[in-house]
Every structure is written in C-alpha cells, then in structure tokens.
Amino acid sequence: MGCDSCSSGSCSTKPNDGLPPGMLQKYRLNIDRSDGFLVWIETERGPDGSIRVCDHCKELLGKIREMDQGRSRVWGAIFGHLELKPLYGELYSYGVETLYEVHDKALSTFHPEAYADNLAQIIIRTEPAVVLFGATPRGRELAPRVAARLETGLTADCTELSLDDRVLSMTRPAFGGNVMATIQSTTFPQMATVRPGVFPVPEPFREGKGTVIYWQSTCRNLKDIIASETKESAGGDISRAKVLISLGAGVKKESIAVAESVARKLGGSVSCSRKLVEKGWFDQSHQVGQSGRSVAPDVYLAFGISGAIQHLAGISSAKKVIAVNKDPDARIAEVADQLIVGDADAILRELDASL
Amino acid sequence: MRYLVFVKQVPDTTLIEVDEQGNLRREGVPSILDPYSEHALELALNLRSEGDSVTVVTMGPPQATAALRRCLEIGADEAYLLSDRAFAGADTYATSRTLTAFVEKFGECPDLILFGKQAADGDTAQVPAEVAEMLGADQFYYVTKAEPSGEGFEVVQDYGDEVRTCRAPKGSVLSVSEGDINRRLPSIERYLQASAMEIKVLDRIALGLGNFSVGNKGSRTKIVRSGSVRSERSCTVVDGSDPAKAATLIRGLF
Amino acid sequence: MIRLTDLPEDSPYTIDECKIRGRADEVLIPVSEAEVIEAVKGCASITISGMRTGMCGGSVPYGGTVLSMERFDRILGVGKDARGFFVRVQPYVTVRQLNDFLRKRVFDGISDITEGAAEEMKSHPEGFFYPVDPTELNGSLGGNIAANASGPRTYKYGPTRNWVRRIRAVLSDGSVLDIARGDIRAKGRTMEIPFSDGPRRFDLPTYQFNTEVKNTAGLFVEDDMDAVDLFVGSEGVFGIITEADLYVIPAYPLISSIVFLPNDGDAYALSRDFAGSGVTPEFLEFFDSGSLDLIRSSRRDDPRFTEMPDKPDNAGSALFFDLPMDASLKENFGRLEHVIEKHGGSLRDSWCGYELRDRQRFFAFRHAVPQSIFDYVARLKGSSAPGINKMGTDMSVPLEHLDEMMAAYDKVITRYGLEYVIFGHIGNGHPHVEIILKDMDDFEKAKKAYMELAAKAVELGGSPSAEHGIGKMKVDYVRMMYGDGGMEQMRAVKRAMDPGYLFNPGNVFGGEAE
Missing domain, CATH: 3.40.50.1220 (TPP-binding domain)
Known part of the structure; x- marks a missing residue:
C-alpha cells in the first residue's frame, strides 16, 4: 500500500521525523528553506555594573564562522532595553549580521517563559537551520523550553560541533568523558547547548556593521520575582x-x-x-x-x-x-x-x- | 495539596569503572533511585502536610519498580510506573511527551510537579522545561527551597550568580537542586508497609499515546555515533616527595 | 629487592594502629618468593609487615629488618573443590580488594586453578564474597590469616581460620612449606613439619584453647590439629606467608537494620533473646547510650558527621544487625517484632536499608563511634588530640555471663574515675569497651583497670584478647591465661620452628630473654 497523503510516497523514505503523514505541526519549519544560524546572546554585568556579552557567545559565533565559512546567515537574539546599545558593534564584529532585540525593560531580567515565547517566534520568522545556546545555567533552562515549543530536538552540553551541508553533528561526553556520543537532530531547527570554554574566543573578524531589529514582546507571562540577590562568588565564575x-x-x-x-x-x-x-x-x-x-x-x-x-x-x-x-x-x-x-x-x- | 514527583532509576554511577580500553564496566553495578530524584522527593516530603499526598512516577522498564519501591519506603504515598516496550530509546522530547500525557490523564491537577535537576546517567536537565512547556506551566530551575505561600508557593532559585525568590503558582514545574540532606532511611515498619503497596503500571495505550509519539519513533534526536575514547592524555607520574621541587615543576607551566 | 635504610623518625614502617613507635635498621621489599628466601637467609631478625592495621603492635619492629610484603598484592587465581569456590591470593591483597574482585569478577590475568572455575564464578548472578568481615577492610589478607582475624560476621561465619584452604610459607631455614588443609596433621599433640634438613617433630602446648568464645590469646592448639591451623593466628612467628587459598561463598542480598531501645540493659537482654527468636542475623552489634551521645554531639558540630538521619532523641541504646533479604524476611521481622517490643523497642523506632550505598552508611555509622571519641577528646584537649586518646578493650565472655561482665566494666572503670563507651560485637559476647583517655594519668589508670577486667574475663570463661591478637602489647594476658608453664610450652614450639627467633621477635610470648 502506498502512502496516500503524498503523491510521491517520499514520506516513507524521509528520515524518521517521528510524525505520521498529515500531522505536521503548526510550528514545523520548512526544512528545505531553513538555513543559517541563530545564537541566543546571553549578557552579564561586569564588576563595574556595565553590561557585556558573555564570552561563550563569541566562542559560538567563532565556531559558526569556522564551520560555515560565512556562507549562511547568522542571527543573534538578545533581550533587554536601551542598555544593550553599546553591544551592537561588538556583536556585528563577531559575525552577527542581524540582531533581534526583544526590546522590553522587563526582559532585562531573565524570565524563561517569556524568553522562550519570543525566541520561538523569532526562530519561526528567521527559519535558521541551527540554534545555539551556551550551556550555562540559564541557557540550559531556556533551550529545552524553546525546543519543546518548536517540537524539535535538543542536545545538551555539547563539546564539539561539526557541519555537513546543513546537518549539524553534536558531540557530548558522558561518564567522565570516556564515552562520546555524537547526536543529530531529526527535525529542524537543530538545537544545542554548548559548554562554555571549549571553543576559543575568536578575534573580531567582521566590520562592526549590521542590522538590529526591535522585536515587540507580546508575552505577558512574567515571573513574580519577590527578591533577587546578586551573588558575588569570590573567584568569579x-x-x-x-x-x-x-x-x-x-x-x-x-x-x-x-x-x-x-x-x-x-x-x-x-x-x-x-x-x-x-x-x-x-x-x-x-x-x-x-x-x-x-x-x-x-x-x-x-x-x-x-x-x-x-x-x-x-x-x-x-x-x-x-x-x-x-x-x-x-x-x-x-x-x-x-x-x-x-x-x-x-x-x-x-x-x-x-x- | 498534591505533589507529583518524577523520578528515575539509574546505574549507581559511583561504582562504574572504566577499563584500559575506555569501556565502561557495568558488571555488578546495581541500579538505584537517582540521587537527584531523591532530592526532589525529599523536598516534596518536607512540603507535605496533613491531608496532602506525594505521588512518584517513573518511566522505565519493569525493573524500575525497585526505584519506586524505594520512594514508597521513604515516604511517598503512591507510585506509578510508565512502562511499555515502545517507550524504549526515547530522547528528552519523547520522554517529556510521555510524562506530560501522564499528568494530563492521571495527574488530577497536581499542585506542584517536581524533578531532580538532572539525571546521574543522562545529565541533560532538559525534561523539566520540556514538560513545563508541554503543560503550559511555569518552570523554576535550580530550586533550593520551596514553601507554601498564599495560593501557591514561594521558591528560592540559585543560578550561581543570582539567588532569586519567586512566587510560583499552583501547577508549576520545579527542577530541584541538591540540598544538604542525609538520605532518609525507612523504619522496618515502613519498609514492611511499602513492600505491600501496589505500584500501578501504565502502558502506552493507557496513556493514550500514539506509536509515533513515544520512544525511538517519537524522538527528535538520534545518536549517530557513540564510542569510548581513550583519553589522549598520557599521564606521567612524578615524585613529589620534595614539595619545593614539585612547586618549581608546577610553576614551570606558567 | 628494594632496600630502604636510614629510616626517618616518622617512617610508616615502624608503627601500626596501636600507635606505638618501634625502630628498624632497614626495610626490605621483596618482589618474589625467591627474594623472600634470600632475605630469610641473610637477616638476623625479621618483622613481617603488611598494611600495619594491627591493634597490638604485631608488625612494630624492635630493631632488625622490616620485611614489607607490599609487592605481593595480586590475586592469582580461582578454583573450586568439594567445599566450594576459593581464591588464591598473595598476602598483601586487602579484604576490600578481594571483595571488589568477587563482586565485579573481572578475570583479566587471573588463572583457573581448577578448570572452568572462573567461567562458573562469572555466571553466578549475585557474585561472591569473603565472609570474614574484619571491620578494617584495608587490612592485608596475610595479616588477617596471621592474626586469625574476625569481626561482626564471625557471629555467623566464624573467624578467618574457618576459611583458609591452603597456605604457602617460607620457613626459618629458607625452605618453602606448601600445605592444604589435611596434608599434615598432628598426632595427638605431636606435630611434625618438614624442613630442608628433614622433618622436625615437636610437642604442642597441652592447654585447652578456649574456642567457646572468640579468642586470639595464645597459640591455637587442639588434638590432631591441622598444620595449617598452626600458622593461622600465629602472628607470623613461624614463617612468612607468600600465598594462600581462601574460600569464598556466593553473595546474597542483605538488609541492614538498626533498632533503638530505651537503655543499655534492654539491648543486652534483646541480644540474648535474639538467638531464641529463631532468627539468625549475619551479626549483632551494639551501641550503648554513651556511644549514641557521642555521635549526637559530634553531629551537632557537623551534621554530616555520619551520613545518617537524626536519631530518635529518646534512644538510649541500639542494636545493629543484617538479615538476608529472602522469602522469609517478612516472617523474620515478624518474629523479631515480639522480642523487640518485649524489651521496650518497636519496629517504628528503627532504620533499615538494603542498597549498597545505604548499607555502607550503616557501616560508616558503626565506625563513627571511634571517630567521635577522637572528636570528644579533641574538644576536651583543645583543637587537636595528639597521642593516645582511647584504650579499646577486646575481651569476650560466654553470653550467659555477659551481664556480669558488663556490670564489671561499669564498676571497675568508674572506680578508676574514667569515662567509657561500649559498642561492638555483642552477639559474640564481645563488645568493645573504649576507655576515654584525657591525659597520661588516665592512661596509667586505664592500664590497671584493663588488667583487672582481663582477669575477670578469664574468670568468667572468656578471653582477654578476642580478636585483636597479642602482638607485643598483650603478652601479659597470655601469661595470665596459661601461666609460665603454658608460655614455656609455646616457646618450645617456637624453638623447634624458628630456633634463631628470626621471625617477629616479641610477638605472642615476648622475647627469648624472658
């Protein structure tokens, strides 16, 4: 018996994407069209209170550059408000061509539900093939929420990435690094959190010019934060x-x-x-x-x-x-x-x- | 209040050794209740007061009842095993769908859903957020404390560089960090009681899940290669009985 | 052969767990049996050294050469005979190492002594274990054999002696004796051992060795005894063990329990009634109110001092035991419920655990008592407690006299104005009484109290040295038990086997000069 939901019958030979024919979900991205990379730009406060881009974001941008040689588009997604302005130039110089800024004062603070909501919408808009997060406490909390929303796969705490055409192979260690598992996503976008520090921080390699798109958050699901204390860990992170x-x-x-x-x-x-x-x-x-x-x-x-x-x-x-x-x-x-x-x-x- | 705790059975990773070739030696390594799960259970048991209940749930093969039994021994009121051959090979996405289906069908609107912050064997820490998203619930990671407050709960989260206190509405999903606890031990009386308690087993059909939603077929990732790697480091052993010489040696690295 | 000379003051080779510091001219580390023989032929005085976990100075040298067996650390093979499976070990293999091997059963480089033994052991689902469980798992098996080590599980399985199949030892003339049980037996009390210059025949002591209680005082003797038993428990005075076969048995799952009781007397009574309940635990261990108080106060400073939950506040004493987790477990707990309730406890006031990591916590809890004594003395003395801070007794009495012995402990030690705690192997009539020493004055008093108590134990049909052996510290108690005549008979055996007093001079019966 042939497949009657598509004329070519190709769905049966497609890589196993886990869904029977006819059940494509509303957020499913178009695999043929998906291309490029999107990185969640995580920020932190320096000792002097000024905001800065976390090093691991530069590491990820450098790795993308190395894997893709500048062929595909690179997006950044960042949350916050006016305080982010000074960061644009630096982000462009590390490879971000278009920066989506979710422009909302309230979102200068980490709210996983609202962040996930906006990120998912930005991803649907931009259709990247690959979405990367740092495997930081916040990255590891946010990424799975986004992946679940997009009904796509996610690989945690990767230490190596490689690209073949648009297919990303993600390698992560288990049991003390004695076993390495290489994982691919069967769905798009392919998502991973990457361990900070495994790739070198590159030198800026691009002219500091690019586009910023201000994104209006529609999500009102903010956490009711009663108190927040910054912890000064003696020796830093x-x-x-x-x-x-x-x-x-x-x-x-x-x-x-x-x-x-x-x-x-x-x-x-x-x-x-x-x-x-x-x-x-x-x-x-x-x-x-x-x-x-x-x-x-x-x-x-x-x-x-x-x-x-x-x-x-x-x-x-x-x-x-x-x-x-x-x-x-x-x-x-x-x-x-x-x-x-x-x-x-x-x-x-x-x-x-x-x- | 109804507390729902998702737990996992894992090999006792503290006993796993690696041989010369870098292969894992799992012979004689017992399966245990994941220590991280235990912290989540501990939090739930501390929250429970008169009239409340703590339900534990795991997805796994029939042997995983041992982990649930252990939960009952240390105080859980009720236990469910989600077990079906079709669940095998599930990644975090397929796992989360299965767990979510349980909450929707059998959870009877839990007031709080708790997970350990990660699993000792898989270590992805993704399932709590995926389940929260699928349920449309709020998520709270790195929880170190929780207590009932008003209509919901007040939770403390430790992000490493920030400690925040939030109000969590009923129905939230918590991923619980390790606390400083001594593992509970049951009394002999409780042990005997728990050994007589029923563990309810639910399969794919009971959960109303399609074949393509669970296990390997419902997964969004696939392992393309997995192998032991011999660490490239060849360790040289140096005599350090003279501290000054050893210090010079170390200083030479910088 | 490795030779170390000019040993530093704090050399680990000249001290053991009794913390008495000896002295030695040199340390020899042989790597093969041939080198052991070379050492035997070339040295005037040899103190045999393993992990030095002994409690009585058996491995503390008083001059001469220390022969450290530390390179003899391999498990050689496995086999099976009519009695069951056995493992062939070198003497420096530790109890922990043996049990890890038996649990994991990785047979790389391990030979089959009887055909197919390894394969058969591998196929056993639960693995195996060595039933003698001296609480010190880091002790070497050579030392265990030389001391006839026992421990909590002696309650069910007897001491090391019961598990030795074969030994191989280098004798004082450099010849090698390789005997399995049954190869050489005494005729009555006359033993004959082959040496390079022909067989040596000698008379064994005539005293009755007390096997009614746990006992390591003096040489073991019995009519028609096996020559293997001459070496087991001999504290290395007859030869250097280079290889041994030890029987092991299939492992089975166990559940550990601690039951809390209102006071000490209830625990003594319960431990006696345990036997009558029809339940045989693997062992029966005891914590008195003093031990529980010490643990409680150590935990106040450091909640993780023991990784156990908080104890019930009203607990005045506790019994610790293991039961097999088999089909009769529920029934056994049911039987115990009656006797436990009879003595004021209940199944509610208890802990139990069966996962490996939980059972390890129970044993760590058991070990916490000596550590908490250290902490206690440290608190009294200031930040640290150098030197000796406790004196542990090691006396066993028949169970029917346990109450009387317990009363004597309290009476005598209190009379000397000392503090003490009691814990340990109560099921064998062998609790450890730890006398707390706050200063040197206490030490002198404790020695006197100990002598009185040892006499009492002997009077009640017990032993002044139940499991720690004699070494160099308890020679006086041996004399107390056997008199000068018995000492002389033992020395006669020594003179036949080792006329030059080459091996472990000072152990068991003191020096020849005495």
Whole structure:
C-alpha cells in the first residue's frame, strides 16, 4: 500500500521525523528553506555594573564562522532595553549580521517563559537551520523550553560541533568523558547547548556593521520575582577561569587560603570537588563535576582530588590537567597530564611561597 | 495539596569503572533511585502536610519498580510506573511527551510537579522545561527551597550568580537542586508497609499515546555515533616527595 | 629487592594502629618468593609487615629488618573443590580488594586453578564474597590469616581460620612449606613439619584453647590439629606467608537494620533473646547510650558527621544487625517484632536499608563511634588530640555471663574515675569497651583497670584478647591465661620452628630473654 497523503510516497523514505503523514505541526519549519544560524546572546554585568556579552557567545559565533565559512546567515537574539546599545558593534564584529532585540525593560531580567515565547517566534520568522545556546545555567533552562515549543530536538552540553551541508553533528561526553556520543537532530531547527570554554574566543573578524531589529514582546507571562540577590562568588565564575586551583578531600581546611593566594597570583580561581561542598567549606558554585560546573581552563591544578567519575566529567575540556595526590593510583591520573605524588598541602604552600 | 514527583532509576554511577580500553564496566553495578530524584522527593516530603499526598512516577522498564519501591519506603504515598516496550530509546522530547500525557490523564491537577535537576546517567536537565512547556506551566530551575505561600508557593532559585525568590503558582514545574540532606532511611515498619503497596503500571495505550509519539519513533534526536575514547592524555607520574621541587615543576607551566 | 635504610623518625614502617613507635635498621621489599628466601637467609631478625592495621603492635619492629610484603598484592587465581569456590591470593591483597574482585569478577590475568572455575564464578548472578568481615577492610589478607582475624560476621561465619584452604610459607631455614588443609596433621599433640634438613617433630602446648568464645590469646592448639591451623593466628612467628587459598561463598542480598531501645540493659537482654527468636542475623552489634551521645554531639558540630538521619532523641541504646533479604524476611521481622517490643523497642523506632550505598552508611555509622571519641577528646584537649586518646578493650565472655561482665566494666572503670563507651560485637559476647583517655594519668589508670577486667574475663570463661591478637602489647594476658608453664610450652614450639627467633621477635610470648 502506498502512502496516500503524498503523491510521491517520499514520506516513507524521509528520515524518521517521528510524525505520521498529515500531522505536521503548526510550528514545523520548512526544512528545505531553513538555513543559517541563530545564537541566543546571553549578557552579564561586569564588576563595574556595565553590561557585556558573555564570552561563550563569541566562542559560538567563532565556531559558526569556522564551520560555515560565512556562507549562511547568522542571527543573534538578545533581550533587554536601551542598555544593550553599546553591544551592537561588538556583536556585528563577531559575525552577527542581524540582531533581534526583544526590546522590553522587563526582559532585562531573565524570565524563561517569556524568553522562550519570543525566541520561538523569532526562530519561526528567521527559519535558521541551527540554534545555539551556551550551556550555562540559564541557557540550559531556556533551550529545552524553546525546543519543546518548536517540537524539535535538543542536545545538551555539547563539546564539539561539526557541519555537513546543513546537518549539524553534536558531540557530548558522558561518564567522565570516556564515552562520546555524537547526536543529530531529526527535525529542524537543530538545537544545542554548548559548554562554555571549549571553543576559543575568536578575534573580531567582521566590520562592526549590521542590522538590529526591535522585536515587540507580546508575552505577558512574567515571573513574580519577590527578591533577587546578586551573588558575588569570590573567584568569579569558575567555568570561565583560565587557571583553576581545585581542592579535594585530600587537603586540609587551612589550604583554602593558600589556594586563594596562589589563584590570585596566577590570575585564576579556586574550585573544589563535591566532597568539600558537602563539608561546607565551599559554596556549590565552586564545585567542579557533573553535579557542579563543567570547566574548561587552560590549566587545571587538582590538589588532593582523587577523581570520582562525576568529577572527571567536569574537567574533560580542560586543556592541561596537573594532579597532586599522595596516592599514585588516584583515579584522576586517568585524565591528568601529570600526576605529582606527594603532600598536596605542602606543595601548595611551597607553590604559594615561590610565586 | 498534591505533589507529583518524577523520578528515575539509574546505574549507581559511583561504582562504574572504566577499563584500559575506555569501556565502561557495568558488571555488578546495581541500579538505584537517582540521587537527584531523591532530592526532589525529599523536598516534596518536607512540603507535605496533613491531608496532602506525594505521588512518584517513573518511566522505565519493569525493573524500575525497585526505584519506586524505594520512594514508597521513604515516604511517598503512591507510585506509578510508565512502562511499555515502545517507550524504549526515547530522547528528552519523547520522554517529556510521555510524562506530560501522564499528568494530563492521571495527574488530577497536581499542585506542584517536581524533578531532580538532572539525571546521574543522562545529565541533560532538559525534561523539566520540556514538560513545563508541554503543560503550559511555569518552570523554576535550580530550586533550593520551596514553601507554601498564599495560593501557591514561594521558591528560592540559585543560578550561581543570582539567588532569586519567586512566587510560583499552583501547577508549576520545579527542577530541584541538591540540598544538604542525609538520605532518609525507612523504619522496618515502613519498609514492611511499602513492600505491600501496589505500584500501578501504565502502558502506552493507557496513556493514550500514539506509536509515533513515544520512544525511538517519537524522538527528535538520534545518536549517530557513540564510542569510548581513550583519553589522549598520557599521564606521567612524578615524585613529589620534595614539595619545593614539585612547586618549581608546577610553576614551570606558567 | 628494594632496600630502604636510614629510616626517618616518622617512617610508616615502624608503627601500626596501636600507635606505638618501634625502630628498624632497614626495610626490605621483596618482589618474589625467591627474594623472600634470600632475605630469610641473610637477616638476623625479621618483622613481617603488611598494611600495619594491627591493634597490638604485631608488625612494630624492635630493631632488625622490616620485611614489607607490599609487592605481593595480586590475586592469582580461582578454583573450586568439594567445599566450594576459593581464591588464591598473595598476602598483601586487602579484604576490600578481594571483595571488589568477587563482586565485579573481572578475570583479566587471573588463572583457573581448577578448570572452568572462573567461567562458573562469572555466571553466578549475585557474585561472591569473603565472609570474614574484619571491620578494617584495608587490612592485608596475610595479616588477617596471621592474626586469625574476625569481626561482626564471625557471629555467623566464624573467624578467618574457618576459611583458609591452603597456605604457602617460607620457613626459618629458607625452605618453602606448601600445605592444604589435611596434608599434615598432628598426632595427638605431636606435630611434625618438614624442613630442608628433614622433618622436625615437636610437642604442642597441652592447654585447652578456649574456642567457646572468640579468642586470639595464645597459640591455637587442639588434638590432631591441622598444620595449617598452626600458622593461622600465629602472628607470623613461624614463617612468612607468600600465598594462600581462601574460600569464598556466593553473595546474597542483605538488609541492614538498626533498632533503638530505651537503655543499655534492654539491648543486652534483646541480644540474648535474639538467638531464641529463631532468627539468625549475619551479626549483632551494639551501641550503648554513651556511644549514641557521642555521635549526637559530634553531629551537632557537623551534621554530616555520619551520613545518617537524626536519631530518635529518646534512644538510649541500639542494636545493629543484617538479615538476608529472602522469602522469609517478612516472617523474620515478624518474629523479631515480639522480642523487640518485649524489651521496650518497636519496629517504628528503627532504620533499615538494603542498597549498597545505604548499607555502607550503616557501616560508616558503626565506625563513627571511634571517630567521635577522637572528636570528644579533641574538644576536651583543645583543637587537636595528639597521642593516645582511647584504650579499646577486646575481651569476650560466654553470653550467659555477659551481664556480669558488663556490670564489671561499669564498676571497675568508674572506680578508676574514667569515662567509657561500649559498642561492638555483642552477639559474640564481645563488645568493645573504649576507655576515654584525657591525659597520661588516665592512661596509667586505664592500664590497671584493663588488667583487672582481663582477669575477670578469664574468670568468667572468656578471653582477654578476642580478636585483636597479642602482638607485643598483650603478652601479659597470655601469661595470665596459661601461666609460665603454658608460655614455656609455646616457646618450645617456637624453638623447634624458628630456633634463631628470626621471625617477629616479641610477638605472642615476648622475647627469648624472658
């Protein structure tokens, strides 16, 4: 029996898109027409209170440039109000050709429902083949809401992307980076959240010119926020640090101050394993690993961290891993470039003194 | 109030080891209730007061009843297993559709829907938001606290750089961060009670879902390649018994 | 062979868990049996060293050479005989390592001693375990055999002795003795062991070794005893074990429970009634009110001190036991309900758990008692508690005399003005009484109290050293049990087996000079 909802019968040979014929959903994008890239531009406040573009957005724009060589269009979508103006030039220079600004004072604050609503509409309007988010706390909350709205697939926390024609292959690690799964979306747009820090921040490569389109938000579903406190994490965001001094259960509490001093001298931050969060020595925002943050520093110095698989999962994107541990068989050796067998507290102290 | 907690059974990842070739050794690794699910359940149990109920639900193979049993032992009132061969191979989208169908058909308008912030094995953290979107409900991620307030709830979320307190209307979806808890243990009395409780099993037909909405066929992503990678790092072991020398070595990297 | 000389003051090779610091001229680390023999032939005095987790100084050297077996850390093979499956291990393999292997059963590089044993073990769904569970899982199996280690599960499975199939040991003349159970037996109390210069025949001590209670005091002897048993529990005075076969049994799922009771007496009574209830737990462990209070106060400082929920406030004591999770579990809990209620408890005031991670928490809770004593003393002394801060007793008595012994503990220790907590293997009539030492003065008093209590235990038909062995610290108690005559008979065995007092000088019966 042939298929009677299309004359060619091609629906049966189409890649499995999960829907029977005749049930195309209202938001389904036209696969033939979908092209180009859309990036959610996440912003943050600097120490001086000024707004800036998160580094991972530049990383994503640089990766798009590298994969696509400027053949397709690149859109940015950003939320906020007048404070965003100073960012336009920079965004254009990193590859955004058209910036959709959801122009609404209320949306200077993160509201996942309203953000998703507007993003979905912008995506339907622009019909990109690929939509990317940083795998940041907010990115990972927002992206699935958008994907569900568009009834498309989403791959979380990717560490590698590659493009073949318009088909995006998304690779993500599992179990401490020992298993890599490469995933493709069977529907358009193809969506992914990408781990910050895995791609380099490129040099600006384009003239700072482009178009901004002010988008009127129609969504009135805003969260009723009673209170919001900015948290000043002492060493800054560990997922962006270039040098991390990371402490585990094998160090004494006194070493925290030493590690902070070393971090200051090396221009890095202090992070920790889950055990120390459990002990109450550190706030969870410092925790590296599956239940904490994924990090991608240039150098990861692990002191007294034995390396539970959940921890290793968080450092698979570190460029260099040096571990100091008294146990030569510590599991962290599986991912370390160098394992220094010795007293972590003493070596840390010496390091501090020698810097 | 009715609290609905979606839980998951996972292999005890703390016991999984990797062999020389980078393959996972899963022999003898027991399946457990996902620790993240447990935090969500813990929050629900703390919220429950006289007359309230906590229902736990999981999608999985028949063996997943063990995880539900554990939930009953530590205090859940009722448990559902969503199980059907057709559910196999579901990505987050297909999973979310299945869970959403449960809420719509059997959920009886829950006052709060809770998830763990991620699963110890999959680690995507996508299902709560997808279910929230499919239900048209508000979503609250990274929840560290929740308590009843007025008509709804007051929840505290920790985004890492921001801690916000919001009012959450009834019917909201919460993705619960880990709290600092000691896992509950049942009394022997409760253990015996729970072992006699019924776990209701619902299949695809009972949930009113079409073949193309669930499992592999209902998924929006496909795994094209999966393999163990040997880490390229070849670890050199260095003697660090002299702290000063070790420190010099480290300093040499910068 | 690796040779370390000029050992630093704080060398790990000259101390064990009794925290007494010895001294040694050198450390030898052989990598093969041939090197062990070389060491035996070349040294004047050898203290055999494994993980040094002993509690009585058995591996603390008083001069001479430390022979560390740390390179003998491999599991060699698996086999099966009429009794069941066994694993061939080198002496430095730890109990934890063995049990991990039995659970995971990855047979890379593990040979079949009997054909198809590995395949058959692999196909067993639940895996296997080594039933002797000394609470110190990091102890080496060589040390476990030398000390005839026991632990909570001795309640059901007996001590290490029951699980040793075969040993291979280097004797004092450098010859190798490789014997399985049944190969060499004594005739009455006369034993004959082959040496390179021919068989040596000697008389075994004539005393009655107390097997009614858990006992590691003195050499084990019985009529027609097996030569394997001469080595098990000998604390390394007769030879250096280089290989051993240990029986293992199929694992089965267990559920751990802790039942809270109003006070200490209820727990003693319940532990006695347990046997009569028709339920055999894997073990029966006890926490007294003092232990529970210590844990409670440690948790006030650090809620994660034990990863357990808060204990009921009214709990005055607790019993901890494991039961097999089989078809009769419900029935067994039903039987226990009656006796538990009879002694003022209920199934409501209890915890239970069966997932591996939960059971690990139960055992961590059990281990929390010694740690909380440390914390307590640290709080008294200031920020840290260097030196000795507790003295643990290790005496067993027959169950019918348990109440009397408990009363004696309270009377004697209180008379000396000391504080104590009690926990441990009550099911064997062998709770650990931990005397808290706040200063050196307390230490002197505790030693006197200990001597009195040891005499009481012996008087009640018990042992002054139930499981920790004698080492160098408890030689006096051996003399108390067997008299000078018994000591001399033991030394006679030593003189026959090791005339030069080469191996572990000082252990069990002191030095020759005595």
